[in-house]
Structures are given as structure tokens and as C-alpha cells.
Amino acid sequence: MSENYHAMWAELGLDLDAHDQLLQILGNAYEQIYLAQKDRPESMSYFDFVMSEVHGLRIRELLDEKKAGRKIIGSYCVFVPEEIVLAANATLVGLCSGADFAMDEVEKILPRNTCALIKSSFGFKLGKVCPYLESADMIVGENTCDGKKKAYETLKGIADNVYVMDLPQVKSPAGRDLLRAEFYRFKDAMEAFTGSEITVESLADAVGVVNAKRQAVHRLSLLRGHDPAPVSGLDALLVNQVFFYDNPARFTESVNKICDELETRIQASKGVFPSGTPRIVVSGCPQAVPNWKLHHLVETSGAVIVGEESCVGERGTRNLTNAGGSSVDDLMEAVIDRYFKIDCAVFTPNPDRLEHIEEMVKNYNADGVIHYGLQFCQPYLMESIPVEKALEGRKIPVLRVETDYGSEDTGQLKTRIEAFIEQLR
Amino acid sequence: MSENYHAMWAELGLDLDAHDQLLQILGNAYEQIYLAQKDRPESMSYFDFVMSEVHGLRIRELLDEKKAGRKIIGSYCVFVPEEIVLAANATLVGLCSGADFAMDEVEKILPRNTCALIKSSFGFKLGKVCPYLESADMIVGENTCDGKKKAYETLKGIADNVYVMDLPQVKSPAGRDLLRAEFYRFKDAMEAFTGSEITVESLADAVGVVNAKRQAVHRLSLLRGHDPAPVSGLDALLVNQVFFYDNPARFTESVNKICDELETRIQASKGVFPSGTPRIVVSGCPQAVPNWKLHHLVETSGAVIVGEESCVGERGTRNLTNAGGSSVDDLMEAVIDRYFKIDCAVFTPNPDRLEHIEEMVKNYNADGVIHYGLQFCQPYLMESIPVEKALEGRKIPVLRVETDYGSEDTGQLKTRIEAFIEQLR
Numbered sequence: 001m002s003e004n005y006h007a008m009w010a011e012l013g014l015d016l017d018a019h020d021q022l023l024q025i026l027g028n029a030y031e032q033i034y035l036a037q038k039d040r041p042e043s044m045s046y047f048d049f050v051m052s053e054v055h056g057l058r059i060r061e062l063l064d065e066k067k068a069g070r071k072i073i074g075s076y077c078v079f080v081p082e083e084i085v086l087a088a089n090a091t092l093v094g095l096c097s098g099a100d101f102a103m104d105e106v107e108k109i110l111p112r113n114t115c116a117l118i119k120s121s122f123g124f125k126l127g128k129v130c131p132y133l134e135s136a137d138m139i140v141g142e143n144t145c146d147g148k149k150k151a152y153e154t155l156k157g158i159a160d161n162v163y164v165m166d167l168p169q170v171k172s173p174a175g176r177d178l179l180r181a182e183f184y185r186f187k188d189a190m191e192a193f194t195g196s197e198i199t200v201e202s203l204a205d206a207v208g209v210v211n212a213k214r215q216a217v218h219r220l221s222l223l224r225g226h227d228p229a230p231v232s233g234l235d236a237l238l239v240n241q242v243f244f245y246d247n248p249a250r251f252t253e254s255v256n257k258i259c260d261e262l263e264t265r266i267q268a269s270k271g272v273f274p275s276g277t278p279r280i281v282v283s284g285c286p287q288a289v290p291n292w293k294l295h296h297l298v299e300t301s302g303a304v305i306v307g308e309e310s311c312v313g314e315r316g317t318r319n320l321t322n323a324g325g326s327s328v329d330d331l332m333e334a335v336i337d338r339y340f341k342i343d344c345a346v347f348t349p350n351p352d353r354l355e356h357i358e359e360m361v362k363n364y365n366a367d368g369v370i371h372y373g374l375q376f377c378q379p380y381l382m383e384s385i386p387v388e389k390a391l392e393g394r395k396i397p398v399l400r401v402e403t404d405y406g407s408e409d410t411g412q413l414k415t416r417i418e419a420f421i422e423q424l425r
Numbered sequence: 426m427s428e429n430y431h432a433m434w435a436e437l438g439l440d441l442d443a444h445d446q447l448l449q450i451l452g453n454a455y456e457q458i459y460l461a462q463k464d465r466p467e468s469m470s471y472f473d474f475v476m477s478e479v480h481g482l483r484i485r486e487l488l489d490e491k492k493a494g495r496k497i498i499g500s501y502c503v504f505v506p507e508e509i510v511l512a513a514n515a516t517l518v519g520l521c522s523g524a525d526f527a528m529d530e531v532e533k534i535l536p537r538n539t540c541a542l543i544k545s546s547f548g549f550k551l552g553k554v555c556p557y558l559e560s561a562d563m564i565v566g567e568n569t570c571d572g573k574k575k576a577y578e579t580l581k582g583i584a585d586n587v588y589v590m591d592l593p594q595v596k597s598p599a600g601r602d603l604l605r606a607e608f609y610r611f612k613d614a615m616e617a618f619t620g621s622e623i624t625v626e627s628l629a630d631a632v633g634v635v636n637a638k639r640q641a642v643h644r645l646s647l648l649r650g651h652d653p654a655p656v657s658g659l660d661a662l663l664v665n666q667v668f669f670y671d672n673p674a675r676f677t678e679s680v681n682k683i684c685d686e687l688e689t690r691i692q693a694s695k696g697v698f699p700s701g702t703p704r705i706v707v708s709g710c711p712q713a714v715p716n717w718k719l720h721h722l723v724e725t726s727g728a729v730i731v732g733e734e735s736c737v738g739e740r741g742t743r744n745l746t747n748a749g750g751s752s753v754d755d756l757m758e759a760v761i762d763r764y765f766k767i768d769c770a771v772f773t774p775n776p777d778r779l780e781h782i783e784e785m786v787k788n789y790n791a792d793g794v795i796h797y798g799l800q801f802c803q804p805y806l807m808e809s810i811p812v813e814k815a816l817e818g819r820k821i822p823v824l825r826v827e828t829d830y831g832s833e834d835t836g837q838l839k840t841r842i843e844a845f846i847e848q849l850r
Contacts, residue, residue, distance in 0.1 A: 111806040111827075113538075143594045146571045149773045150807035164773070166595045169568045174591070174606050181599050348574045348589070378803060381536040382575035386582075402536075 005056045008063065012135060015128040022101065022129045023055060026290050033296045037232055039272045041265070043258040044231075047238050050246060054289070058245060059131045065091055066135070071194050074136030076121060077144055078316035078342060079167060081183060083335050086206035086248070087198040088190035094244025095121060095133050098288030100405045102127030109154055115377040116404040117286065118151050125159055132245065133159070138193060140186070143167050144346045145379050163189060171340065171347055180336050187332065203331045207323045209248050216255035217243060217317045223262045224306045225364040228271020229279065230262040233305025234295045235272075240312045241289045273304045278424035281360045283309035283387070284372035284380050286316075291405060294372055297414050303421045306364040309357050310372070315343060318356070345379035353383070354390050361396055367424040368397035370417070375404045397423055430481045433488065437560060440553040447526065447554045448480060451715050458721045462657055464697045468686045469656075471679045472663050475671060479714070483670060484556045490516055491560070496619050499561030501546060502569055503741035503767060504592060506608060508760050511631035511673070512623040513615035519669025520546060520558050523713030525830045527552030534579055540802040541829040542713065543576050550584055557670065558584070563618060565611070568592050569771045570804050588614060596765065596772055605761050612757065628756045632748045638673050641680035642742045648687045649731045650789040653696020654704070655687040658730025659720045665737045666714045698729045703849035706785050708734035708812070709797035709805050711741075716830060719797055722839050728846045731789040734782050735797070740768060743781070770804035778808070779815050786821055792849040793822035795842070800829045822848055 009019055030051055050058070062072050071090040073080075076097060085092040100116065101123035110122055124130035133139070141152035141164040156162045165182050168175030191197055220239060223230055239255055246254075265271070280303050282294060287310065295305055309315060321338040325331035343353035357369060369391055371384045381402065388398045399420040403409055434444055455476055475483070487497050496515040498505075501522060510517040525541065526548035535547055549555035558564070566577035566589040581587045590607050593600030616622055645664060648655055664680055671679075690696070705728050707719060712735065720730055734740060746763040750756035768778035782794060794816055796809045806827065813823045824845040828834055 109810055111803075111810070113801060113806065114803070143773060146771065146803040147807065149594060150770070150804060153774050154807075154811060166597070166599070169574060169594070170591045172591065174603055178599055178603060345575070346571065348568060349578050376538060376801070376803075378536075378539075378571040378801075379575060381538065382572065382579075385534055385536070386579060 005060070008060060009055070009131060012059075012131050013128060014131060014134065018101075018127055019055070019129045022099075026054070026099075027052075029290055029292070033292050034234060034238070037234060037272070037299075039270075040235060041231055041258055041261045043254070043261045044235050044238075046254045046257070047235070047242060050242055051238070055131050059135060061247065062091065062093065062132075062135045066137070071137045072135050073190075074133055074139045075142075076148070077142045078311045079142045079144065079339060079344075080140045080165065081186070081335055081339055082210050082248075083203065083206045083321060084183065084187050084190055084198065086209060087203040088187075088194045089196040089202070090190060090194050093132050093136065094288070095136065095139070096124040096130035096288070097121040098291040098405070099123075101129055109158075110151060113376050114147055114151070115285075115374045117288065117374055117377075118147050120288075120405060122151070122155070122158075125155070137161065138163055140165060144344060145377070147376070147378075167346070169346060169348060176336070176340055179340050180333075183332065183336050183339070198328060200326065200328050200331065203328055204323060204325070207321045207331060207335070211320045211323060212252045213243065213248050213255075214317045214320055216252045216259065219259045220255055220262070221307060221314065222363070223259055223266065226266045226271075227279070227365060228269065228275040228277065229273055229304045229306055230265040230271055231258070232272045232299055233280075233282070233308075234292060234299055237287060237292065237295050237305070237308060237312070238289075240308060240317070241287070243317065244312075273299075278303040278368070278421050279306045279364065279366045280304070280421075280424075281307045281309060281357065281364060281366040281369050282313075282372050283357050283369055284384065285374040285377050286311035286313075287372070288312060293403070293405070293407075293410070294370065294401065297410065297417050298370065298421075301414060301418045301421055303424065306366055307360045309353070309360055311344070314356070314360065315353075345383040350383065354387055357387065357391065358394065358396070368399070368420065370420070371398060371400045373400065373402045375402050430485070433485060434480070434556060437484075437556050438553060439556060439559065443526075443552055444480070444554045447524075451479070451524075452477075454715055454717070458717050459659060459663070462659060462697070462724075464695075465660060466656055466683055466686045466690070468679070468683045469660050469663075471682070472660070472667060475667055476663070480556050484560060486672065487516065487518065487557075487560045491562070496562045497560050498615075499558055499564045500567075501573070502567045503736045504567045504569065504764060504769075505565045505590065506611070506760055506764055507635050507673075508628065508631045508746060509608065509612050509615055509623065511634060512628040513612075513619045514621040514627070515615060515619050518557050518561065519713070520561070520564070521549040521555035521713070522546040523716040523830070524548075526554055534583075535576060538801050539572055539576070540710075540799045542711065542799055542802075543572050545713075545830060547576070547580070547583075550580070562586065563588055565590060569769060570802070572801070572803075592771070594771060594773060601761070601765055604765050605758075608757065608761050608764070623753060625751065625753050625756065628753055629748060629750070632746045632756060632760070634673050636745045636748060637677045638668065638680075639742045639745055641677045641684065642668060644684045645680055645687070646732060646739065646742075647788070648684055648691065651691045651696075652704070652790060653694065653700040653702065654698055654729045654731055655690040655696055656683070657697045657724055658705075658707070658733075659717060659724055662712060662717065662720050662730070662733060662737070665733060665742070666712070668742065669737075698724075703728040703793070703846050704731045704789065704791045705729070705846075705849075706732045706734060706782065706789060706791040706794050707738075707797050708782050708794055709809065710799040710802050711736035711738075712797070713737060718828070718830070718832075718835070719795065719826065722835065722842050723795065723846075726839060726843045726846055728849065731791055732785045734778070734785055736769070739781070739785065740778075770808040775808065779812055782812065782816065783819065783821070793824070793845065795845070796823060796825045798825065798827045800827050
């Protein structure tokens with residue numbers, strides 16, 4: 001950190017000793033995993049800076065926004081519509097859920113057999129080490145999987161102002177009606193909470209801001225399709241992770257700057273790995289900061305990751321919102337349309353996801369797919385088997401991985417990943 | 426079996442050798458667990474007969490119904506409304522899901538970390554040992570938990586005519602709208618499938634039949650409140666299990682006959698265990714035939730089970746349907762009202778369940794609660810922790826048990842159960 005933020009963290013109620021330890025571990029991991037990479041794009045330096053200030057400068061900015069009367073809304077899912085939050089003059093941030101913390105405390109209130117992501121979100125709260133969570137004026141949960149749905153009931157007992165959005169399970173007209181009703185309920189809740197009415201201007205502006213952010217990531221995704229890959233999967237994953245909490249306009253500008261640099265690289269046939277390096281699409285559960293485990297294992301085993309079919313990746317960023325509406329209702333319908341397309345495994349059936357994986361394999365010239373499942377994540381683990389069968393039926397090699405945030409299985413995983421990559425050569 | 430049914434089973438496509446083995450195991454278990462009990466009510470002999478003919482006479486009856494043009498509808502959940510099935514001149518039967526079978530085959534298409542109930546339902550299909558499933562003309566699944574919801578996608582690939590009913594996750598007006606839409610869709614599907622229009626007469630009649638069945642079970646439940654307990658938990662559990670597949674009118678008559686006998690016993694202060702035996706309510710996941718593990722362990726460890734807060738128990742049987750409607754729509758609304766009250770852990774929040782557990786403890790003079798969770802059943806395992814906390818806050822002792830259909834943990838479970846019972850004395 002470029003500054004001493006201890007007073008700020010103390011004011012947020014963080015456990016300073018535990019938090020210092022967390023930052024130390026995070027900093028070491030970043031150095032060993034990110035800074036150890038070769039031939040990184042120079043413009044990744046912005047993201048290095050963001051990470052070095054992940055609990056510092058960005059939190060100060062959020063606190064400054066709060067002082068100026070703006071509300072901070074925290075979320076754990078790509079179903080929470082940033083467009084509506086921004087249009088109500090509030091800021092949306094993704095909350096910490098990518099590392100194990102205070103697991104002894106967590107397992108007193110959640111079953112041990114709960115996925116790492118949910119346990120982590122509770123660990124950051126109970127361990128008092130997530131300044132985003134402590135800065136948030138409202139936490140917006142969502143009824144996606146059973147684990148999260150039931151966990152939010154418990155979260156209400158340990159965190160303030162938890163709002164839960166219901167979600168459909170089927171992409172039927174009734175399912176869309178439910179999503180519409182819930183997005184309007186959320187709009188009303190945001191307006192009431194911020195005191196800012198959502199107008200056609202504010203919503204159109206918000207749609208424009210979020211579309212621009214997604215477009216920048218789409219541009220980056222397409223550039224990753226080139227061989228040699230102009231950027232590592234690790235660096236692209238980081239961009240997708242920072243998507244959730246950076247200032248949107250600055251993020252968009254920074255991603256476009258990377259894209260400019262990658263275009264120059266591509267013209268010069270310059271890459272981060274040699275041409276012909278086996279190329280992999282990762283599909284499955286989200287990977288929140290600092291969950292860099294799979295990407296690190298793959299990219300230190302002789303392959304490059306060229307796309308993430310994940311909530312932290314294209315499942316979260318694909319599809320823009322039609323910005324052409326001339327009324328709040330028009331724009332709301334466009335927002336609902338856009339979010340109703342999200343191909344999360346909580347939907348039954350969920351055929352769009354399989355199509356999207358195949359499309360990614362084709363567009364990014366991938367040689368195979370690694371299905372990344374978090375242990376005890378029923379929707380993705382259940383879906384991984386038919387996805388594997390379908391892809392294999394189309395001659396796309398697949399490796400199914402089931403893991404958590406621990407390091408106990410690293411050796412075994414590396415062996416399996418190396419064998420899979422060998423098969424792709 | 427009183428007759429040789431091999432030709433019938435062969436015609437249904439069962440694996441005769443495997444099925445013979447299954448029946449052998451089932452018969453032995455029934456002898457050792459049920460017939461070994463002392464002082465059973467004489468009228469339980471009907472249920473002994475039912476169990477001795479579980480894959481025999483009842484299947485022949487169903488096949489006779491089919492020959493006469495009636496459709497057989499299979500289901501795995503108390504959310505599938507028997508009233509609508511009966512009103513369309515069809516028969517509803519619960520499908521096998523209470524024992525491990527063909528697990529090697531199952532784990533090729535479902536994750537190992539799936540609950541025993543779901544894996545069992547697939548095992549009976551893949552192992553070709555469930556004559557109910559093979560007799561069913563349609564299987565009605567339902568979007569309750571993530572596990573079942575996603576498993577039905579896979580079931581469609583191995584079983585014919587799987588229909589899936591969507592369900593709400595929240596008891597809001599929108600949630601009730603969804604249930605209403607789905608029950609009407611199911612009504613249309615039943616009418617189309619059977620060719621029988623549901624009329625006010627047929628629906629009123631069906632409501633009467635199912636209400637009578639539930640009323641008989643309510644009567645039995647109340648009688649279990651007496652000390653000494655006039656019937657074992659095991660026998661009452663069996664009644665609740667047979668509820669799902671017996672002929673409704675005959676079942677009702679048989680349960681009322683048991684109740685008559687129990688009333689005589691109560692007047693004579695006669696019980697199956699001595700007065701003062703610790704009394705336990707079991708709450709949590711359903712126990713399908715032949716899952717008698719927990720009840721057997723408890724009742725051979727010095728306590729008696731006096732109620733099941735479970736889908737195979739009061740969660741499935743409580744609440745009658747208002748039979749007073751004078752139009753199909755009136756009666757449909759009454760059916761929807763009744764099913765919308767089911768306090769399954771897939772709902773968020775689910776406060777009615779806690780109230781119901783407390784009510785059962787009070788009404789049946791229980792000394793404690795055992796929360797029965799199937800391993801990997803996220804909704805009930807998640808909910809078990811707040812339920813335990815709330816009950817303990819009201820000075821009701823609770824033991825949380827997490828198990829599967831295997832016998833590996835029997836010794837350890839028995840030790841824990843004995844210690845818990847000791848605490849209740």
C-alpha cells in the first residue's frame with residue numbers, strides 16, 4: 001500500500017492484525033503468481049496498482065462517496081443489476097469471497113459441506129477482514145443456488161441490511177415475469193434507499209456506463225483468440241475480477257488501454273507463450289480474488305487459458321443491454337432481457353451454457369475445456385457431467401476438476417492438469 | 426410373496442436376479458427390524474402384508490388399472506398434488522428412493538456428493554429393480570432442491586415421459602402465482618394425458634379421498650401423543666411410507682383400524698414401551714422405504730419416536746384441502762392453498778417449519794428432537810443449524826445427525842443417540 005490505511009480500517013471495524021496477515025498473504029501470492037509471469041503487457045501495471053491498493057485506495061474512494069451522500073451496495077452475484085444501482089446514484093461492489101478465512105467460526109454456523117465461495121463470504125465477515133463488506137450500506141443477496149439462498153438467512157443474523165432478490169429457476173414466461181417483478185422491486189428499494197428517483201436519463205446513462213465496461217471486456221476476450229496468446233489467462237482473469245469493484249469508467253479506460261497494447265502485440269506476433277501452446281477454456285464456478293489457483297496451475301504446466309465461461313468471465317459480462325429505450329419501462333425491459341439470458345446452472349434446463357462453451361472454444365481457438373467445479377456446488381457439479389458428455393461427443397477434450405480454496409490437492413491437480421495438457425498437444 | 430410374480434416383473438423389464446436379491450435383503454431387514462418388535466398392534470398385520478407384497482400384489486393392481494385404461498403417475502415429492510391426478514382418473518404412486526442400488530452406475534452420471542435419496546432413485550432405475558417406476562406412464566419431477574432439479578435433466582435421458590413442475594422458492598404473492606400457474610399447467614397436462622376432463626365432481630371427490638387419507642394419519646399422529654406410546658415410531662413411519670403408494674381408500678380404512686385399536690390400548694394404558702420412555706420427534710429429510718435406519722437405532726436405544734416432521738410424515742400429511750368449493754377453480758385454489766403451506770426447506774425463509782416442530786414437541790409430549798439430515802442435502806443441512814439454535818433457545822434438546830443409506834456409521838450414530846437419550850431421562 002502506498003499509504004497507511006490503518007485508521008480507516010479501524011474505523012470500519014476490521015480486525016487489524018488479522019487483516020494485516022491477510023494482506024501479507026495476498027501480497028505474497030500476487031508476487032509469486034502474477035509478478036513472476038514473463039512478458040506481461042505494460043498496461044497491466046494499472047491492475048498491479050489496483051491490487052496493491054485493493055483494500056486501500058478503492059475503499060477510501062468508496063468512503064469518500066459515502067461522505068458525499070452516495071450509497072454503497074454490496075453483492076455476491078452477477079444477477080444483481082449494476083444498471084439499476086448506478087441509476088439510483090449508488091455504487092455496486094462485489095464482496096470478498098475468494099479465500100478461506102476464520103473457517104472454525106464459519107463452520108459453527110454453516111455446514112462443513114458448503115462450497116468454498118459461500119464459506120469464504122462468511123469468513124470475511126466473521127473474521128472482520130473485508131473492508132468492502134464493512135463499507136456497504138446494503139448487501140444484496142439472491143436466490144440462486146440452495147447454498148446461497150439458505151446462507152443469506154443466516155447472513156441476516158450477522159450483517160446489517162441484507163436484501164434478498166428472488167430469482168426464477170426456469171426460463172419460461174412465468175420465470176421472466178418473476179425476474180421482472182423482482183427487478184422492479186429492487187428498483188423501488190434502491191430509489192427508497194438512496195432517495196434518488198431513477199429517471200430515463202439516469203437509467204440510460206447507467207446502461208451506457210455498464211455496456212461500455214462489458215464492451216471493453218468483450219474486446220479483450222476477442223483478442224485472446226489470437227495465437228500466440230497476447231495476454232495470459234491469469235492477467236485476463238484479474239481484469240474480470242476487478243470488473244466487480246473498480247470505478248466503472250476508469251476500469252473501462254484501463255481495459256481498452258490493454259486492448260490497444262494487445263493489438264500492437266498481435267500485429268507483431270508477440271505473445272506471452274509460444275505459438276502452438278495448448279489453449280484451454282475454463283468453464284464452471286466463479287473465481288473471486290484471490291482465487292488464482294486453477295489458472296496458475298494450468299499456466300505453469302505448459303498451457304494458456306484463453307477464456308473463462310464463468311460468472312467471473314463471460315457468463316457475467318457477455319450480452320449488452322439494449323440502450324435504445326426512450327422510457328424507464330423500456331430500459332427496464334431491456335435490462336431484464338439482458339439478465340434473463342444469464343446461463344447460470346441454477347436454471348433448468350440450461351442449454352445456452354453448453355452452446356456458449358462451444359462458441360468460446362471455436363472463437364478462441366481452444367484445444368480443450370477444463371470444467372472447474374467448487375466442491376459441494378451442486379448446480380455446477382451436477383451440470384458438469386452432461387456438459388462433459390456433450391463436449392466429448394463433439395470431440396472437444398474435457399477435464400473435470402473439483403476443488404476448493406485449499407492447497408492440499410495442488411499436487412494431485414497439477415498431475416491431472418499436466419496429463420490433460422499432454423493430451424492436447 | 427404369496428405368489429410368483431416373476432413373469433410380471435420380466436414383462437416390466439426388471440433385472441430378475443438383482444430384483445430377487447433386493448427383495449431378499451428387504452425381507453430380511455423387515456424381519457429383523459419390524460417383526461422383531463414387541464407388542465405391536467394387531468392391525469399392523471395389514472402393513473406387514475403390504476410390505477410382503479410391496480413389489481407384488483400392489484404392482485399387479487397397478488397393471489390391472491393400466492389394462493383398464495387408467496394412467497399411473499410416479500412422483501418423488503409431496504408437492505405433486507394427488508388430488509389433481511385422481512381427479513383426472515389416474516393413480517399417483519411414490520417411486521423407490523430409500524436404498525442404495527447400482528451405485529457404481531449412478532456415480533457415472535451423478536456426482537458422488539449427491540444425497541442418498543437422489544442417488545437411490547437413479548440406482549433403482551439403472552439397476553432395473555423398481556416395478557413402480559417401470560409401471561409408471563409418466564414421472565412427475567419438481568424443482569425443489571438443486572440436486573433434484575438438476576438430476577431430473579439427467580433422468581430425462583434414462584426414463585420415459587419425465588414431466589417437471591416448477592416451484593417457487595419464496596412464499597410471496599409472486600411465489601403463489603407461480604405455484605398456481607404450475608398446478609394449472611399440471612391439470613392441463615393430466616387431462617391431456619388421460620383424456621379425462623377434470624370436473625367439479627371428480628375434483629371434489631379426489632379432494633375428499635385425499636383428505637380422508639390425511640385425516641386418518643392425523644388421527645394416528647395424535648394417538649402417538651399418549652404415554653405410554655401405543656405404537657412404535659417404526660410402525661408409524663411405515664404407515665407414513667405406505668401412504669405414498671397404497672390404494673387410498675384401503676389405506677385410509679387400514680389406518681383408521683389401527684387407530685381404533687390404539688384407542689383401546691390407550692384406555693388400558695398399554696404401550697409398546699414403558700411409560701416414561703424418552704420421547705423424540707424426528708425432523709428433517711424424508712425417509713423412504715426401506716430407510717428405517719434412524720428409527721431402528723433410536724428405538725433399540727431406549728427411546729420412542731412420537732412424530733416425524735418430514736415429507737414422509739407431517740410435512741407431507743398435515744393440512745387438509747378446503748373441500749367446500751363449488752367450481753373447479755374454487756377447488757383448484759383450495760388445492761393450491763394447501764400445497765403452498767408445505768414448509769419445505771427449499772423455501773427462504775421457512776419459519777413455519779420451526780413453529781411446526783415446536784408444536785409437535787408440545788402436542789406429542791416429546792423430550793427432544795433429532796434433526797435427520799441426509800449428507801449433501803443442502804437445504805435441510807443449512808436449515809438444521811438455525812433450527813437447532815432456536816430449539817435450544819427454547820430449552821428443547823436437539824441432536825443433529827447427518828447420515829446416508831449405508832451402515833458404516835451405525836456404531837458411531839448409536840453411541841451419539843444413546844448419549845442423547847441419556848440426556849433426556
